[in-house]
Amino acid sequence: MIPSMLTRLDPLARTVSAALGELVFPTDCPCGRPDRTLCADCRRALCGSGFRCDTQATRLRRLDPCLPTFAGLRYEGAVRRCLLDFKDAGRLHLAPYLAPALGAALDCLAAWLPGVLAEVDGGPVYLVPVPASAAARARRGEDHVALLLRVWRRRERRRRDGVADFRAWAGPVPRERDALRVTRAAGRQKGMSLAERGEASTGKYSIRRLEGVRGRLPGAAPLAGSSCIIIDDVVTSGATLEAASVALRMAGVRVLGAACVAATPRS
Numbered sequence: 149m150i151p152s153m154l155t156r157l158d159p160l161a162r163t164v165s166a167a168l169g170e171l172v173f174p175t176d177c178p179c180g181r182p183d184r185t186l187c188a189d190c191r192r193a194l195c196g197s198g199f200r201c202d203t204q205a206t207r208l209r210r211l212d213p214c215l216p217t218f219a220g221l222r223y224e225g226a227v228r229r230c231l232l233d234f235k236d237a238g239r240l241h242l243a244p245y246l247a248p249a250l251g252a253a254l255d256c257l258a259a260w261l262p263g264v265l266a267e268v269d270g271g272p273v274y275l276v277p278v279p280a281s282a283a284a285r286a287r288r289g290e291d292h293v294a295l296l297l298r299v300w301r302r303r304e305r306r307r308r309d310g311v312a313d314f315r316a317w318a319g320p321v322p323r324e325r326d327a328l329r330v331t332r333a334a335g336r337q338k339g340m341s342l343a344e345r346g347e348a349s350t351g352k353y354s355i356r357r358l359e360g361v362r363g364r365l366p367g368a369a370p371l372a373g374s375s376c377i378i379i380d381d382v383v384t385s386g387a388t389l390e391a392a393s394v395a396l397r398m399a400g401v402r403v404l405g406a407a408c409v410a411a412t413p414r415s
């Protein structure tokens with residue numbers, strides 16, 4: 149409860165609240181250092197510059213058309229510990245520390261796609277988070293990928309409201325859109341082999357039928373013909389991103405690529 153409230157606050161308020169919270173409810177860093185939400189070493193480990201990772205993910209490297217995928221961090225050591233604590237140990241207050249890696253991945257993707265973004269020609273580019281299953285959301289109390297995306301968007305909007313920082317995204321900050329829904333629970337993938345992950349993810353997602361609603365939901369433009377970037381937390385084999393991209397492409401969505409917080413160095 150307290151961690152999820154903290155992610156909704158401004159940075160200063162969040163820092164003060166976190167400091168007060170730690171006085172009352174001391175927390176340890178995911179690496180085990182006591183009395184610190186995140187130690188200096190782990191903070192440093194979460195600073196990434198982004199790299200392309202679909203070329204090393206078994207399920208993505210042969211996709212046609214390809215799915216250019218970038219990650220902010222390598223999924224190992226402190227990064228892995230922080231992400232696991234964020235996802236599975238209820239440490240949602242780590243979201244502001246992890247969101248910049250998602251931003252780094254998005255910046256890399258945007259820098260890699262300038263021709264494609266020009267072709268989109270000012271049309272909306274939706275950021276589509278990979279949804280958690282109902283069971284995972286209930287267990288974690290939050291859809292953690294959607295949370296990371298919300299935190300990144302807030303930071304990005306604030307940055308643009310202040311001193312303009314003309315980085316790779318020249319247009320408006322892309323809007324997120326919950327376009328995917330989980331069709332079939334794939335179960336927990338932790339501990340599965342690559343082949344098992346691929347099998348478990350096939351047909352896992354379908355498109356939310358927003359545009360099929362009579363009178364159309366407010367603000368819900370048709371998805372078909374629009375462009376999107378898929379957002380996820382960790383790329384291992386790429387099976388989840390493959391399943392999400394197949395569902396979106398079958399619905400007529402142009403999938404420009406994917407951005408993730410971290411990727412396994414090699415899978």
Ligand SMILES: [Zn+2]
Nearest residue numbers: 177179187190
């Ligand atoms: Zn630490």
